Structures are given as structure tokens and as C-alpha cells.
Amino acid sequence: MEFGICLHSKIDDIDLVVRAENLGFDAAWFADSQMLWSDCYSCMALAADRTTRIKLGTGVSVVDTRVAPVTAHSIATINVLAPGRTFLGVGNGFTAWRLMARKPARLVEFEAFLDTTRRLLRGEEAPFTHGGKTTDVAFQMAELGFVNVIDPVPIHVSAFGPKGQALAGAYGDGLIAAVPPQRSAVERCLANAAGGAAGAGREFDEDSFQLTTLTAMAVLEPGEDLTSDRVVEQCGPMAVMGLHYAYERFRQFGVDPTPHLRSVWDDYVALVEQSPEAERHYRIHAGHGTYLHPDEVQFATPELIEAACIVGQADQLVEKISELEAAGLDQLMVLPSFASRYRAAEEIGSLIKRSG
Structure with a gap:
């Protein structure tokens, strides 16, 4: 490899x-x-x-x-x-x-x-x-x-x-x-x-x-799991980026999210759609792959991290x-x-x- x-x-x-x-x-x-x-x-x-x-x-x-x-x-x-x-x-x-x-x-x-x-x-x-x-x-x-x-x-x-x-x-x-x-x-x-x-x-x-x-x-330390602050910081942006991608596909083509995103999907859509349409392209990709936007930390769940990372x-x-x-x-x-x-x-x- x-x-x-x-x-x-x-x-x-x-x-x-x-x-x-x-x-x-x-x-x-x-x-x-x-x-x-x-x-x-x-x-x-x-x-x-x-x-x-x-x-x-x-x-x-x-x-x-x-x-x-x-x-x-x-x-x-x-x-x-x-x-x-x-x-x-x-x-x-x-x-x-x-x-x-x-x-x-x-x-x-x-x-x-x-x-x-x-x-x-x-x-x-x-x-x-x-x-x-x-x-x-x-x-x-x-x-x-x-x-x-x-x-x-x-x-x-x-x-x-x-x-x-x-x-x-x-x-x-x-x-x-x-x-x-x-x-x-x-x-x-x-x-x-x-x-x-x-x-x-x-x-x-x-x-x-x-x-x-x-x-x-991320290499887990003894006793550490996917909820640790260190793992969320390191892998969270990649995991949440899947929501950015899924929302764009939903917005343009009406494609439903993949199963592992469904538990947080409604809350994520509600958050993004608080932004006016003319500014939404900024909000969708906030922190994209670089850092977790404070409002998106909630979406860096063990399920999303495990699926993407x-x-x-x-x-x-x-x-x-x-x-x-x-x-x-x-x-x-x-x-x-x-x-x-x-x-x-x-x-x-x-x-x-x-x-x-």
C-alpha cells in the first residue's frame, strides 16, 4: 500500500x-x-x-x-x-x-x-x-x-x-x-x-x-474512541465534508443522502438553509476539509467518522x-x-x- x-x-x-x-x-x-x-x-x-x-x-x-x-x-x-x-x-x-x-x-x-x-x-x-x-x-x-x-x-x-x-x-x-x-x-x-x-x-x-x-x-490511543476531542479534530472535517457533498447533490439533482448520513440529515439541512440562497454557497462549504465549523461539530458523529475515515x-x-x-x-x-x-x-x- x-x-x-x-x-x-x-x-x-x-x-x-x-x-x-x-x-x-x-x-x-x-x-x-x-x-x-x-x-x-x-x-x-x-x-x-x-x-x-x-x-x-x-x-x-x-x-x-x-x-x-x-x-x-x-x-x-x-x-x-x-x-x-x-x-x-x-x-x-x-x-x-x-x-x-x-x-x-x-x-x-x-x-x-x-x-x-x-x-x-x-x-x-x-x-x-x-x-x-x-x-x-x-x-x-x-x-x-x-x-x-x-x-x-x-x-x-x-x-x-x-x-x-x-x-x-x-x-x-x-x-x-x-x-x-x-x-x-x-x-x-x-x-x-x-x-x-x-x-x-x-x-x-x-x-x-x-x-x-x-x-x-487516526491511530487510537489505549482507551480512546471515536468521540475523543483529538479524533474529532483530526477526522471530523473529512467526515462532515460528506454532508457538504450530499447537500450539493440533493440541491442540484434531488438525490437522497446515503444511509449513514440520514440520522443527522434533517438537522444539517435546517442549519444550512438558515442562510439566504444568495450566500448559501459560502455556508455549505464553511471550513471545507480544513476545520470543523462550530455549528457542525455536532455532526461529526462516530457513525460519520467511521464511514468516511x-x-x-x-x-x-x-x-x-x-x-x-x-x-x-x-x-x-x-x-x-x-x-x-x-x-x-x-x-x-x-x-x-x-x-x-
């Missing part, structure tokens, strides 16, 4: 990446949401200069907040600094678009973005559609070293539904999902990706295709990680709260050593 750390991209917090590399983490994923954190590519450039082994990439870049040629150009620039250890995570924009009161990219736009980006990162000419017009585009002076399209940049597609996961198989080298810590969920994600690859006429090699799950983790005593976690790896999960991308990020990195570093 590989271990990645997902960072709240912060331009003056590169020490965390350096520490993660020293602790044995395999990857650092830099979050890209322009209304929340620092610019992810600026952070990656600094991290590339201060590290030598850890893989660096976006967690995740967002469809059309930067158009496909700009995204390809940005990550290919990082690839000059960290050749062979640069990757691109791509998603359709859960917060990046929502916090500007806009809807994420449609599936057809997502697919076109992936196709253009993938071709450009291979040094090819690619079709680019913008403003209703399609033209072919290509990097013009890559041979002078302004960008690096020689060393491969793997593309990891972030998708939680079957159609998006099929795009990962059709265009990507990996899939990022919020996979519950269960074998059946891992197998379902891989089946969706394999179906997408088959539909695109691509060979699907489960050994080389990387499945990554976004989660939070991997928590247990060290021996239990090693066993659970082994089970997920055997099912086909390749990497745990861990997003702790901002306040607990260094402590969480140390905890997971100890698990990395125990897991071999």
Missing part, C-alpha cells in the same frame, strides 16, 4: 511536504480550490525544490477553472523541476466551482478536458474547444525546456459515480474516489474503470492502474490496510484537519513503518 498526504495548499507550509517525505510518504497531493487555499502549482514548485523522492501532484486540479492547455502547461512546468515524480489529479470541481456559486463541469466537458490534457502531456497536438470553437493546439518550444513532456505525467481522475469512474479507465492512469473501507467498494470502483477502458478500446491492467481513496486517519488502534489499522490492499486499493490519500496535519503525518508515518 502506498500512502499519500493531501495538503491544504499553503505557500509558506512546505515544511510539511519535507517532513512527509522523511516519514516515508509516497505522494503529496496539493489541493486546488482557488477560493480556499494558496495556488497549488506555486506550492508544488517550492516542494519540488526541497524534496528528492516524494511524488508531487494536484489533489485535484479542476476542469475549466484553468482550461485544458493551461492545466497541461502548469503540470508540465512542475515536471521540469521533478521529472519522473510529477502527476496530475483532475476532478470536475466540488468546491472550486461551488464556492463561486457555479455548477461543476458536465461529463462531456470533463471528457474533452481529459482528452486534450492527456494528448498535450504526451507532446502531441490536441483538439481544444473554447467559446464554441475547436482548434488544434500544441506546445511550441518544449524542446527548449520550458515544459517537460518527455517524462510521463500520470493522470489520476477523481470521480465518485460510475460514469466519472469510467472516464478514469478511458483516459486516466488511475482513479481517485472516496472509497468506504470495504472490499466491495474497492471492487466496484475498479469494475467501473475497467468498463470505461473497454468502451474506449484501451487495455485495462489492474496492476498498473492506480486506485486511490481520499480519507482521514480509517480509525482504530495500530494493529487494527495494519490489518484493515492489508485487507484493502488485497482487494485492489493502491494508495490511501490522507486529508487530516489543518490543525492536526503535523500530528497526523507522524501517526501515519509510524503506520508506514509497521506496514513495511
